[in-house]
Amino acid sequence: xxxxxxxxxxxxxxxxxxxxxxxxxxxxxxxxxxxxxxxxxxxxxxxxxxxxxxxxxxxxxxxxxxxxxxxxxxxxxxxxxxxxxxxxxxxxxxxxxxxxxxxxxxxxxxxxxxxxxxxxxxxxxxxxxxxxxxxxxxxxxxxxxxxxxxxxxxxxxxxxxxxxxxxxxxxxxxxxxxxxxxxxxxxxxxxxxxxxxxxxxxxx
Amino acid sequence: xxxxxxxxxxxxxxxxxxxxxxxxxxxxxxxxxxxxxxxxxxxxxxxxxxxxxxxxxxxxxxxxxxxxxxxxxxxxxxxxxxxxxxxxxxxxxxxxxxxxxxxxxxxxxxxxxxxxxxxxxxxxxxxxxxxxxxxxxxxxxxxxxxxxxxxxxxxxxxxxxxxxxxxxxxxxxxxxxxxxxxxxxxxxxxxxxxxx
Numbered sequence: 576x577x578x579x580x581x582x583x584x585x586x587x588x589x590x591x592x593x594x595x596x597x598x599x600x601x602x603x604x605x606x607x608x609x610x611x612x613x614x615x616x617x618x619x620x621x622x623x624x625x626x627x628x629x630x631x632x633x634x635x636x637x638x639x640x641x642x643x644x645x646x647x648x649x650x651x652x653x654x655x656x657x658x659x660x661x662x663x664x665x666x667x668x669x670x671x672x673x674x675x676x677x678x679x680x681x682x683x684x685x686x687x688x689x690x691x692x693x694x695x696x697x698x699x700x701x702x703x704x705x706x707x708x709x710x711x712x713x714x715x716x717x718x719x720x721x722x723x724x725x726x727x728x729x730x731x732x733x734x735x736x737x738x739x740x741x742x743x744x745x746x747x748x749x750x751x752x753x754x755x756x757x758x759x760x761x762x763x764x765x766x767x768x769x770x771x772x773x774x775x776x777x778x779x
Numbered sequence: 780x781x782x783x784x785x786x787x788x789x790x791x792x793x794x795x796x797x798x799x800x801x802x803x804x805x806x807x808x809x810x811x812x813x814x815x816x817x818x819x820x821x822x823x824x825x826x827x828x829x830x831x832x833x834x835x836x837x838x839x840x841x842x843x844x845x846x847x848x849x850x851x852x853x854x855x856x857x858x859x860x861x862x863x864x865x866x867x868x869x870x871x872x873x874x875x876x877x878x879x880x881x882x883x884x885x886x887x888x889x890x891x892x893x894x895x896x897x898x899x900x901x902x903x904x905x906x907x908x909x910x911x912x913x914x915x916x917x918x919x920x921x922x923x924x925x926x927x928x929x930x931x932x933x934x935x936x937x938x939x940x941x942x943x944x945x946x947x948x949x950x951x952x953x954x955x956x957x958x959x960x961x962x963x964x965x966x967x968x969x970x971x972x973x974x975x
Contacts, residue, residue: 645919645922645923647922647923652922654918654919654922666911666912666915667912667915667916667919670908670912671912676919676923677919699901703897703900706897706900706901706904707893707897707900709904710893710900710903710904710907713904713907713908713911714864714907716911717860717861717864717907717910717911717914718861718864718865720911720914720915721860721861721914722861724848724914724918725839725848725861725870728839728841728846728848729839729841729846
């Protein structure tokens, strides 16, 4: 119990640090936020949001590894891989209050710092400073999304692969290869072949 | 001219007349001929534009090929959004297809509005969220629907654009070859003539 409490404390300190990157927040301002935050824990391979369910939460990962995917006729298309400090949830469902077409599922045991839709609305209403932080976060997410969208259109398979392993080497250790291949929209066979191409240099 | 914008915003948040006036005060009216560039590649986007009248496309060059990522008409926003929001140079070009009129706001003006009025900041947050979700929805459509389904969905939602936008642009926007676009267009026209 004691150990758990101290790890929650670390998680919340992490959250304070995270939000302060967008806008400096004093200790007392951060205290305003705390009653709205829920700490949610999941085992590995647990479904956090199911298809058809309305997404209740906006989640920041305190610890763990999570993926989001679209179930399709022919398999699953991974649309996001997220680790500590990343935001993951079913956005369309959360904001439009409609049944989710995506599934959010943990890969490793995961701890989320979450805020429900209702709490978020209340928080914005009562503390305009957090509305500003909300605006800055969604702006940042949009810019990143646009960047990824642009890369998908502009780059070929090989370039996308090379870019990803350059910028996400930590993910290669933790995430099953098939999920990364799906995320990059590359066939698993192609992914293996590309991975092979990179190795010989190291061995010789 | 302001009515269209007011209507758009009231879909998200109800602003008082004073709040709306405060915002309207910062807007500039900009007129462009057809085939004029609003934004060049490599420039930082300085404006957010609400289309009052006209038609605009956003695109980038992949080698020599133009790839269109947005087509905007009356009642919609267009600019090189990521550049506007991040301050980084735009990889996109923004160009009018028809003579167009915009209500535009600069980054500095927008920041000042946010600074002075939390309710306008709320509008900003919600509009950006909306843009984010539109992009998400588009990505999902590309993954879930095949070429034919995407074409039919587009035609259903944008019958007017079929008349106004050159076919090769629509094909580029829908990420299909112009030949494929022509073939699909044929498919939807046949039943109508047969019925007559």
